[in-house]
Amino acid sequence: MSDCALAVHDLSVRYGAAATALDGLTLEVPRGEIVALLGPNGAGKSTLMRAVSGLLPVHGGSLTSGRVEVLGTDVTRLRPSGRVRVGLAQALEGRQVFPELTVAENLAAGGYVRRYRKAEAREVRERVLHHFPRLQDLMDRQAGYLSGGEQQMLAIGRAMMSQPSVLLLDEPSLGLAPKIVETVRDVILDINREGTSILLVEQNAAMALSIAQHGYILEGGRVVREGSAAELRADDDIVSLYLGVAPVEGAGQHG
Amino acid sequence: MTTTVSAPPTGSAPQPEVAPARRRRVRAGTIGLVAWLLGMVLVPWLGISDLWMGVGIFAIIAAVGALGIQVIMGFTGQISLGHSAFMAIGAYSSAWLGVEQEQPFWVWLPAAALVAGLAGALFAPIAVRIRGLYLAVGTIALVFIGAYVWETWTTVSGGAGGRLAAPVEINGQDLLDGYWSGGTQVMTLFQAWWYFAFAVLLVVMVLTWNIRRSRLGRSMLAVRDRDLAAGVVGIPVTQTKTVAFAISSAFAGVSGALLTAYMGYFTPGQWSLMLSIDFIAMVVIGGLGTITGAVLGAFFFRAVPEVVNWLSAYLPGISQDAKVDGGVTAPLLSQFVYGLLIVVILIFEPRGLNQLCRKPFRWIQQRREGAR
């Protein structure tokens, strides 16, 4: 297991007294790979992300069982800050930049846990911006005034500032024009080529499976299908269910 | 977190057999109410000392004001720290009518409600524009502006020295002298005032109960729980808040008038921020959104300082009066305990005494059900 970048074992999550949102979920992201996590709205994708990054309490959720390992380290009991230090970074669903802060400050906040010295910070930023040439010219702009695509780039760039080994991306294509989705896809691929393992949550299955090596399909808090990206792409059911442009409305909405 | 006061859960945990459980709860509620009414009627004849009777009367009067805060905070979800200003308005209008104009209490008491209620309605246009924290902090202005007006407008307030309050006269007798019949005292001042204040409290309780069950009450709850969204589903938010402010201020006015009438004499200094805080503490600690909570909170917070005072006589190293150069005195200790109780109860039972008191009953009920 320790050769995995991210290993999630038998994870179950509840929100308050409501029904279980994740039910005994097990999943692995091998080092250096992109793993796609697909599923309809409400399947529990974001919940899994929160469980991995430690943000469940913010949403009133809690783990009822399971273990999360990052690079072989058990992080289940760590706070979010500890997990970032171990090498995990997350770009939240819906971008969630710091709207009042400038682009430069947003990026700097992403490197907070690393306590970079000045020169170091500049160097890391250069390397990150290399993927996002568009942001170069916007450094002093308030993040709240960027376009959706720019904000998504910023959110990913900010996550990269801690130089993570494992990157969690929650629906990076959400609400973006097809052309910009292309760009985002290329950036993800680029980042992965430089060695970062990625867990990619998407409803846009076509995009995700076109760059992932492996995929899981989630419904009602359980993995209902797992396989190599090629396998999943070739599967007629999956194609008809998830590879359509629009996600299937209401499917798997089990509360 | 939202602007609005979070809704206090009502009733007990969901139970499988709804109908019988509900009937039992209603019956328990009725029994509790009857027992309380009976107790309140009997208390003056139990030989309780004048000191504790006085505390009880203060508590009854405070409960009237607490019900006002319950309407605005508990039902409508708007925090107001300006309650003491509306109490003062009730107090001064009643004193002017009762003393200068020599009107009877059945004129000055409703008038106190009316004037304070109008003042509340006048402030409402400002209050409905501001929300949450801004409202809580903004209403402080009322207390300070009020304090200035009372101190400066000496013809009404008598200045820093204070003024006489309106007397409660029944059959030409001032209740502060007790109640006499044929040369013998039928009731002492405490017994007479207890019943008078209790009667007013009952009227206000019934009013609050009816408000809560009316269409208006449902609008208030909708404003509390959804505020912005309430407008969308056809609830007149501004109007509901305005009416809630007016009713709340009217109750405050009645409470202020009663309070000063019972004291006989009052000064501008007593309408302080602390008084407003008192009432918020009563309803939050008593239990937000319920009539029982307001009454419970009022009795609790009027009793606490006296209990500490009384206990401190038995504690070593506590002197009974204030000192210029420090030291633990009884009033300071009771002040400290007062603050401490607020904090401790908020930490351990944020839903208030109302819920705390129900715990043992619920436990007994569960055991009985388990045994069956």
Added chain:
Amino acid sequence: MTLFLQLGFQGIALGMVYALIALGFVIMTKGSNTFNFAHGEFVAVGAYVVLALMPHLPYWLAFLGSIVVTVALALLVEATLLRRLLDKGLTTVVLATLGVSIMVHALILMVWGVGTKGSAGPVGSGTVEVGGVVLPLSGIATIVASVIVLAALLVFFRRTPYGLALRATASHQEAALAQGIDIGRMFALSWAIAAVLAVVASIFLASFPRVVSPSIALVALAAIPAVVIGGMDSLIGAVVGGLIVGLIQVLGAGYLADYGGGKLHEVLPYVLMLLVLVVRPYGLFGSRGIERV
């Protein structure tokens, strides 16, 4: 004209003190989503501790000692109380800090009594004359020190990682958490900063001719209109609001002494606060989002 300059100067000095206190309120509100009604008592604790230490230590050590005590008190309240109640709603938090305020006030009176004490300022009662205008040294010290503190605060927020982390937390809590910023530590940090500002404000609030007395907390509460006028989530607003309130109070005391019982200046800030709320329900510089607190 001379009178006007003199009063204006003192109004600015007092306004800077209110600005420091108001900044404390705003930093706590932004950093940890609470309005701390006990902040006025923190100011009082600051002044009393400086006064208690002054006879035994050099002034600057007494000042540092007071900062240690007041920050410790703020952190204690924040950790034991506020953090637990944050998700319990606005009413609970407001009442809890009021409860703390009552407790601290009682404690102060138990330790130091109800009597009036001496001044706790760093400079005495001297004056200097500039072009016919007599300026008290305490006023000059107040303005100089406040400007230095404001500048330091600016550098802290703009140039240091902790300052950035605080601003990120205030901007978007979940996103800050996702960057590995420890929110709990940021709450504590914002309370600690507010406590430091409270101590700085306290020594100037108790500077000549003012003294340390139990009512100092109430005087500090005059920063509340400053906070509201400026906007509860605006640092600039706190400074502007503080200056407005300080100027109103001093100019009002000077020019309106013959009207309205001579106490008009005490109530004017509250009147202005209501007027501002009518026109701008979020203060002059505030943003709408704060209502969610």
